[in-house]
Amino acid sequence: MHIQLETGGRANLIRAYAGGQIIVNQDSYTRSLIVLPGQVIADWPPQAFEELAVAHLTALVPLRPELVILGTGQRQRFPRAELLAPLAEAGIGWEVMDTGAACRTYNILMGEGRNVAAALLMIES
Secondary structure, X not given: OEOOOOOOOOOOOEEEEEOOEEEEOOEEEOOOXXXXXXXXXXXXXOOOHHHOOHHHHHOOHHHOOOEEEEEXXXXXXXXXXXHHHHHHHOOOEEEEEOHHHHHHHHHHHXXXXXXXXXXXXXXXO
């Protein structure tokens, strides 16, 4: 799906997503990634929902977002509570949704100037 949102700044904008691909600004990604307004972390280690581990979400804490949006692929799937504990302990809010919804929500919140991180698992091809 193509997304149209224009911002006046140079923040990272998710332009499109489809099975196996997410486009941030002009760059195409085919592996899981983390998107923040000022940074993209390519090749975020979990490549499938079943691979999510505490360490993957702990890695988001030093980035200091106010909110993490976890995109879980084609459909919304909720990780075990212990996986999200590092975020809660750091005072970081979180939302879980399918990756398409996570992309759209990230753009809206980023466009509002929020310090948001989207941790995105690819939509299965």
